[in-house]
Amino acid sequence: MRDATDDFVTYRNLLFTVAYEMLGSAADAEDVLQETWLRWADVDLDQVRDRRAYLVRITTRQALNRLRTMQRRRESYVGSWLPEPLLTTPDASGDVELAESMSMAMMLVLETLAPTERAVFVLREVFDVGYDEIAEAVGKTPAAVRQIAHRARQHVDARRPRQTVSENEVRAALDSFQKALAGGDLQGLLHVLAPDTVLIADGGGLKQAAARPISGADKVARFMLGGLRKGQFSYTTAFATVNGSPALAFHVDGEFDGVMAARVDQGRITGLYYVRNPEKLTRLTDAAEVTLR
Template identity: 75%
Template structure:
């Protein structure tokens, strides 16, 4: 790889993908942003760029912001709840607690409640520890304005993010109890692992059957799971996996991948269930996707 521009882009590609994915919640859109970033980058003389990493992050951020605004219209027309596109991730992502939390389904959904610029500022500052001056250049604001946006976004996210950090070991144990209850059609066992106020969100995108609104409460979630996910006429099996840096399940019906179930665990029980069934969002679970904060 003799071309310096190509070598630099490849060296930072995983970082740029992670930035775009955390801003967009869509791997497909993140890949499009990376392609556009590359096209912009090859028009630049790398020798004239003092901090090439910062420059690439700035391009990626600007392009992601533009795409985020267009995605808003797409999401408004989406059938049912919109969940982030899940990624099968490498073991090092799960080992990095900060990274694993930042790409968890629970936090990614919180980021969906931020305005586009707030999301960009939060991701760059809180996740990637980018300086205010660099963020200002990326989002077209003054450093003082960026500080205010960062404070507002942090307060918004802190009020909605999980209240406790749960270890991967505890999450796996709770998820295993959930798996045994679902596969064994054990309603009492399922209710024992669900928090009373558990919320289930299912994303079929209009292509697969899913609840059009969040399902709230252990009893209702249990009925939904055994009336939908665990239908008696089809054999349900599940495979533990690491999705978005956190323990999850790949659910199969009659041997075919039906969806991905991610969870939010608090106090030893499941408080959030996120079931992605939309086949267009299940293309990134055949191979691991490398993510990085650096």
């Protein structure tokens, strides 16, 4: 049992990252890890050639089962759905590949994939798992996995951010955004927001939020400023590292209200993602240890 425990602890952060990128939910990823451990503890380790690969396989299968259940659950979700944000350590933003793969923008792209496509894409493109290993994990032939991977890659490439953006670029854009917002500066917001920017807010039916995405810089800016002018409250913002990138944490009347992440392209904000659903904010007290290895 000690050997099984040591292996699980060694790869726990990797397994959590795999499950989170497949599910977009830290709570469900933690449940998957519990299920993985229960199955791992019953494995005859003498028969396991590659323990890391075996653990990733178990995690993938459990995450796939949960993902199919979650998709049915999301059909009745109130309002727009966003991934559960993760508070990550500052060094996560220094790993460009990791930060890009778990950004809010990329996680939303992954949501458009079917469960098996998402599993194959995550394992191959994010974690560089071989086709044979992926085939065992998802119950397909290696040839089928190659076809799925190709199709998923094309789908994602057509929707993912066009270029990699540095931590400093994201921070600078968010800094300009929050200063313009605090000053009620409409022109300042229009300067930092790209013309086709989109605001998505997730209240989960528990907090007030826009029922549908708001598109266009002018509409987004006026919506944000209008909400602040109408509200009888005070608010503050602070930077945090969320999903490997800079984000803004909002406090309203001294209480933590939510997290806003951004997608930035050529210095301007093309997407704003505001998570207010309190059930999705529980992982923002302690930094999650995430890794691609």
